[in-house]
Amino acid sequence: MTAWRAAGITYIQYSNIAARVLREALRTExxxxxxxxxxxxxxxxxxxxxxxxxEKA
Amino acid sequence: xxxxxxxxxxAARGARLAQNRSYSDEMKLxxxxxxxxxxxxxxxRQIDVPSFSGSFGILxxxxxxxxxxxxxxxxxxxxxxxxxxFFVSSGSVTVNDDSSVQVLAEEAHNVEDIDVNExxxxxxxxxxxxxxxxxxxxxxxxxxxxxxxEALVKAAE
Numbered sequence: 001m002t003a004w005r006a007a008g009i010t011y012i013q014y015s016n017i018a019a020r021v022l023r024e025a026l027r028t029e030x031x032x033x034x035x036x037x038x039x040x041x042x043x044x045x046x047x048x049x050x051x052x053x054x055e056k057a
Numbered sequence: 058x059x060x061x062x063x064x065x066x067x068a069a070r071g072a073r074l075a076q077n078r079s080y081s082d083e084m085k086l087x088x089x090x091x092x093x094x095x096x097x098x099x100x101x102r103q104i105d106v107p108s109f110s111g112s113f114g115i116l117x118x119x120x121x122x123x124x125x126x127x128x129x130x131x132x133x134x135x136x137x138x139x140x141x142x143f144f145v146s147s148g149s150v151t152v153n154d155d156s157s158v159q160v161l162a163e164e165a166h167n168v169e170d171i172d173v174n175e176x177x178x179x180x181x182x183x184x185x186x187x188x189x190x191x192x193x194x195x196x197x198x199x200x201x202x203x204x205x206x207e208a209l210v211k212a213a214e
Contacts, residue, residue: 004201021128021205
């Protein structure tokens with residue numbers, strides 16, 4: 001077992017770190033755009049009786 | 058064992074199995090990442106990939122395989138003999154029965170797009186983060202970053 005797996009890190013988390021470091025090492029003109037992929041956004045809208053109950057960002 | 062030798066061995070094994078399997082003489086590569094699609098079912102000659110089960114080369118008639126990608130350089134030898142190098146962060150590689158290959162990465166870029174000085178600075182930054190990390194988890198996270206930065210420096214030099 002790898003050290004990171006033993007520390008409770010999954011391959012998805014490993015992949016996230018690896019992708020972030022690769023983005024950080026890009027040439028300046030590419031890095032700005034690439035950095036936007038660091039964060040992801042999820043919007044939740046609970047539905048009740050066939051219509052959105054309230055919106056939460 | 059060298060990548061080329063490894064690839065030849067596997068290809069020879071594939072050729073023997075070809076009699077009772079539906080192998081194709083052409084290898085179709087699909088190579089995509091979240092940021093870009095590099096090849097879409099393009100016919101190529103050879104692909105070298107870094108994986109957790111070792112780096113290996115893929116030629117047409119390769120045995121069907123699944124592997125998990127390691128941060129490193131994917132080399133694609135195109136049909137016209139042009140060799141192109143990409144850096145992949147992580148992901149998966151699938152080799153199918155019909156000689157189609159899928160390389161799916163979270164992030165992938167041409168090796169030329171890596172800034173060597175930036176990579177060296179990152180390596181130093183994460184090495185100091187590793188030595189000052191408190192718990193096992195922080196240590197493991199920094200160690201992953203160091204591993205990737207080392208591979209980046211090696212690939213870009």
